[in-house]
Amino acid sequence: MTTTRYGALLRGINVGGSRKVPMAALRDVLTGLGHRDVATYLQSGNAVFTDTTDADENTLAAALGDAIQEQFGFPVECLVRDAAYLKAVADACPFPAASLQGKQLHVTYLSEAVDLDRFAAIDQESYLPEEFRLGDRALYLYTPDGLGRSRLAEALSRPRVYKGLIATSRNWNTVVKLVELTHE
Numbered sequence: 001m002t003t004t005r006y007g008a009l010l011r012g013i014n015v016g017g018s019r020k021v022p023m024a025a026l027r028d029v030l031t032g033l034g035h036r037d038v039a040t041y042l043q044s045g046n047a048v049f050t051d052t053t054d055a056d057e058n059t060l061a062a063a064l065g066d067a068i069q070e071q072f073g074f075p076v077e078c079l080v081r082d083a084a085y086l087k088a089v090a091d092a093c094p095f096p097a098a099s100l101q102g103k104q105l106h107v108t109y110l111s112e113a114v115d116l117d118r119f120a121a122i123d124q125e126s127y128l129p130e131e132f133r134l135g136d137r138a139l140y141l142y143t144p145d146g147l148g149r150s151r152l153a154e155a156l157s158r159p160r161v162y163k164g165l166i167a168t169s170r171n172w173n174t175v176v177k178l179v180e181l182t183h184e
Helices: 021-030 057-072 083-091 151-156 171-181
Strands: 004-009 037-042 046-051 078-082 107-109 129-134 136-144 167-173
Touching: 004 021, 004 057, 004 083, 004 167, 021 037, 021 046, 021 057, 037 171, 046 171, 057 078, 078 083, 083 171, 107 171, 129 151, 136 151, 167 171
Parallel strands: none
Antiparallel strands: 004 046, 004 078, 037 046, 107 136, 107 167, 129 136
């Protein structure tokens, strides 16, 4: 039997007082699914766990989403990524992460690979110095003034951009912490 460490990324919970999922309850849900070494990070839907079932990421994400729906009564889109993938995303960052503040750099994790055609309507040059680049099922977003003031982030958040995908973003501090937590 093999064991694999995973990160679970839940989309759109505990934001603005709605779709509340307490982290202790999320840990209980994951433990109830048979996962071990469960931990959460912050209140924004980040969890790590060890799985021994050899299930694939999509199966694990679907089971977690179903369990959350059953426990809390509302759907939550979930992505599950293994430790190697989370580390590879951090290592492949096309921006100088070590010299930036965590609020200046974000990763949007995607449920599947995409190409630049999906973003053809976004004139990247008109948003400079903000930039985005694509990675392996990930979009890296550099926002020198932070996400809250980012015009590019606003353009990228339009529903048509991620139509048909699960997409959930994390700031660089969280990206790094998830790598640390899945490699303990």
